[in-house]
Amino acid sequence: MILPIVAYGSPVLRKICDDINADYPGLTKLIADMWETMYASNGVGIAAPQVNKNIRLFLVDSEQVFKNMDEEDDDDYPDEPGFKGVFINAHITELIGEEWSYTEGCLSIPKIREDVLRKESVTLDYVDENFEPHTKTFNGITARVLLHEYDHIEGKLFIDYIKPLKRTLLKRKLNDISKGKVSVDYRMVFPK
Numbered sequence: 001m002i003l004p005i006v007a008y009g010s011p012v013l014r015k016i017c018d019d020i021n022a023d024y025p026g027l028t029k030l031i032a033d034m035w036e037t038m039y040a041s042n043g044v045g046i047a048a049p050q051v052n053k054n055i056r057l058f059l060v061d062s063e064q065v066f067k068n069m070d071e072e073d074d075d076d077y078p079d080e081p082g083f084k085g086v087f088i089n090a091h092i093t094e095l096i097g098e099e100w101s102y103t104e105g106c107l108s109i110p111k112i113r114e115d116v117l118r119k120e121s122v123t124l125d126y127v128d129e130n131f132e133p134h135t136k137t138f139n140g141i142t143a144r145v146l147l148h149e150y151d152h153i154e155g156k157l158f159i160d161y162i163k164p165l166k167r168t169l170l171k172r173k174l175n176d177i178s179k180g181k182v183s184v185d186y187r188m189v190f191p192k
Helices: 027-040 063-067 140-153 164-178
Strands: 045-047 057-061 084-106 109-127 133-139
Touching (some): 027 045, 027 057, 045 140, 057 140, 063 140, 084 140, 109 140, 133 140
Antiparallel strands (some): 045 057, 057 084, 109 133
16 A cells, blocks of 8 residues: 655654564554555655654665666666665664765655765664564665665654755745645645
């Protein structure tokens, strides 16, 4: 089932999420619905707060980034062809490498894309959908997608990384999103 995406301004997007256990009600269905929702809205990642759940769960499919790249893009990305997976109770154990800029967007903040600086690599402790534990290092585009989704479970948004002046210039667009004055081809729910 395709779930509505929570829009910018909703309180759940600013909360630090809670760890869950394998007994979390309806987890398997929630994960399946999140995959369906992410693909239906052309996303490459989605976090539980974006579907109004205050839990430490997110999904990524950075393979989609590489599938959608222009043939002229001759940059080398160490993580090509990407990674697809479920991350539950993720916690960063290490951030390493130089910061690099890349244009990001967010399903909860449609029509706004900005360059964001992030580290090259991230190491995460997490469990997958079977609650198997993992400690894994990701880099390149995959690290970026993971860090973007990880921020969601920490109550952060990609716009928090842009310069204050730029954020001020975006204020009207952000307010319009909160008020539902945005047209997208997926269902959204807006703050009351």
